Amino acid sequence: MFRNGARRDHDSGPAPEALRLVKVTKSYGTADSAVTALDGVTLGLARGTFTAVMGPSGSGKSTLLQCAAGLDRPDSGIVRVDGTELTGGGETELTKFRRGRIGFVFQQYNLLETLTVAQNTVLPLKLSGRRVDRRRAREILTAVGLGDRLGHRPDQLSGGQRQRVAIARALVTEPRVIFADEPTGALDTRSAREVLRLLQEAVRVHGRTVVMVTHDPVAASYADSVLFLADGRLAGQLDAPTADAVAERLAHLGDDTMAGV
Ligand SMILES: Nc1ncnc2c1ncn2[C@@H]1O[C@H](COP(=O)(O)OP(=O)(O)O)[C@@H](O)[C@H]1O
Numbered sequence: 001m002f003r004n005g006a007r008r009d010h011d012s013g014p015a016p017e018a019l020r021l022v023k024v025t026k027s028y029g030t031a032d033s034a035v036t037a038l039d040g041v042t043l044g045l046a047r048g049t050f051t052a053v054m055g056p057s058g059s060g061k062s063t064l065l066q067c068a069a070g071l072d073r074p075d076s077g078i079v080r081v082d083g084t085e086l087t088g089g090g091e092t093e094l095t096k097f098r099r100g101r102i103g104f105v106f107q108q109y110n111l112l113e114t115l116t117v118a119q120n121t122v123l124p125l126k127l128s129g130r131r132v133d134r135r136r137a138r139e140i141l142t143a144v145g146l147g148d149r150l151g152h153r154p155d156q157l158s159g160g161q162r163q164r165v166a167i168a169r170a171l172v173t174e175p176r177v178i179f180a181d182e183p184t185g186a187l188d189t190r191s192a193r194e195v196l197r198l199l200q201e202a203v204r205v206h207g208r209t210v211v212m213v214t215h216d217p218v219a220a221s222y223a224d225s226v227l228f229l230a231d232g233r234l235a236g237q238l239d240a241p242t243a244d245a246v247a248e249r250l251a252h253l254g255d256d257t258m259a260g261v
């Protein structure tokens with residue numbers, strides 16, 4: 001099977017994990033009103049895997065994604081993406097790495113309304129100073145079912161179509177890891193399913209690694225495994241998740257029996 005994500009950068013040694021977090025902590029606010037969003041999270045994700053992150057509102061899911069994607073910096077701990085440590089380097093270096101190796105999909109799409117679908121899609125290439133290959137934009141937009149919408153503006157698209165543009169934009173740089181924070185949160189069931197299939201395809205066909213926050217047990221069932229967060233800590237893992245098993249586990253999150261991964 002051809003999997004880009006499994007390709008090795010070096011001749012010896014095992015391929016690095018797609019994502020490694022070691023004792024990552026993050027608080028917001030000042031001493032007397034500090035909120036601990038992440039409380040010593042350690043985890044590792046193999047390349048070519050699809051992981052869902054679930055947990056109650058305020059449990060630290062978005063903070064986890066932001067820190068893992070280099071959009072935010074942890075207070076302490078280590079974040080490694082594809083073997084490269086994000087924590088510790090300078091801002092310029094981090095931005096460069098993030099633009100080249102990481103894709104991000106947001107719940108509210110974050111498309112630029114003044115740019116066309118094609119322009120939005122190739123923006124990460126422009127920002128990282130890479131050649132803007134229009135054929136590539138067309139190819140990737142065709143793959144997400146928008147090959148006939150290249151010149152449209154975001155406000156001429158449905159929510160599901162906008163999110164597919166956002167996915168095309170996240171894929172265009174061929175990133176090692178794609179982070180998605182509630183990518184189906186604003187979508188109807190059918191559009192959500194299309195978006196989930198695209199994320200699944202990015203993993204299964206193209207060997208990318210996807211980490212997706214979701215509230216929805218059905219969405220989580222598209223992943224290979226689910227990580228549960230509670231109060232900024234890992235509170236369990238479920239492999240080969242079914243929607244029912246996920247819902248059941250969520251209902252008991254916080255029970256003592258669910259502690260530890
Ligand atoms: N920018 C911020 N400033 C202050 N507190 C924040 C900020 N972002 C998140 N928090 C707090 O950190 C905790 C975790 O938030 P978040 O990661 O957004 O959780 P989730 O995505 O699981 O709902 C919450 O208590 C939240 O209120």
Ligand SMILES: [Mg+2]
Binds near residue numbers: 061062063
């Ligand atoms: Mg969130």
